[in-house]
Amino acid sequence: ETGVTQTPxxxxxxxxxxxxxxxxxxxxxxxxxxxKQSAKKPLELMFVYxxxxxTENNSVPSRFSPECPNSSHLFLxxxxxxxxxxxxxxxxxxxxxxxxxxxxxxxxxxxxx
Amino acid sequence: TQLLEQxxxxxxxxxxxxxxxxxxSSSVFSSLQWYRQEPGxxxxxxxxxxxxxxxxxxxxxxxxxxxxxxxxxLHITAAQPGDTGLYLCAGEETSGSRLTFGEGxxxxxxx
Numbered sequence: 397e398t399g400v401t402q403t404p405x406x407x408x409x410x411x412x413x414x415x416x417x418x419x420x421x422x423x424x425x426x427x428x429x430x431x432k433q434s435a436k437k438p439l440e441l442m443f444v445y446x447x448x449x450x451t452e453n454n455s456v457p458s459r460f461s462p463e464c465p466n467s468s469h470l471f472l473x474x475x476x477x478x479x480x481x482x483x484x485x486x487x488x489x490x491x492x493x494x495x496x497x498x499x500x501x502x503x504x505x506x507x508x509x
Numbered sequence: 510t511q512l513l514e515q516x517x518x519x520x521x522x523x524x525x526x527x528x529x530x531x532x533x534s535s536s537v538f539s540s541l542q543w544y545r546q547e548p549g550x551x552x553x554x555x556x557x558x559x560x561x562x563x564x565x566x567x568x569x570x571x572x573x574x575x576x577x578x579x580x581x582x583l584h585i586t587a588a589q590p591g592d593t594g595l596y597l598c599a600g601e602e603t604s605g606s607r608l609t610f611g612e613g614x615x616x617x618x619x620x
Contacts (some may be wrong), residue, residue: 436515437612438611439552439597441608444607486551486552488551493608494540496553496554497542497544497599499554500552500553501551502549502550503549
């Protein structure tokens with residue numbers, strides 16, 4: 397158990413579906429992140445939340461919609477995705493990341509068909 | 510965004526061998542972190558290096574931050590199958606706004 401829990405672990409969805417990814421941390425961290433991990437590419441930062449306020453949107457298409465209702469929970473709402481959106485979506489949290497780095501969840505493996 | 514290049518991309522060795530993987534950039538980073546990611550899991554932090562020239566040891570793993578804070582290396586002594594995984598370096602940009610990841614080195618240690 398890493399302290400950051402992501403559900404579901406695997407998700408297969410059609411291009412017309414709407415689904416949500418959930419991330420939960422009870423580490424007391426004040427920052428939460430969504431990253432996309434694709435084969436042979438570096439981790440891509442998608443969104444950053446500090447104290448539940450969005451502080452960064454890294455030019456992510458609007459078919460990805462984040463939500464942070466409180467500092468312990470983070471969602472990623474998905475709709476009308478494309479097959480190239482298939483990837484591992486990682487949630488992370490941090491407190492003093494220069495010292496302690498990120499704590500990552502195990503990820504959601506998303507396949508868009 | 511500052512870029513990090515990791516080499517080699519893939520490395521397959523026998524148990525007991527030594528290895529070094531590299532993380533390079535043309536830009537200066539205020540700090541650099543190394544993570545290991547196992548299949549089906551998220552990356553796990555191994556170490557953070559902050560000072561140019563800094564060397565940190567974690568059991569059989571030795572991490573070094575370059576003097577100019579543009580590069581880093583990870584050396585593993587007497588590799589074991591449990592060391593198998595994707596090794597990622599991540600640099601904190603000097604602006605302090607984000608962590609930039611490299612593509613990773615996929616290490617396989619065969620028994």
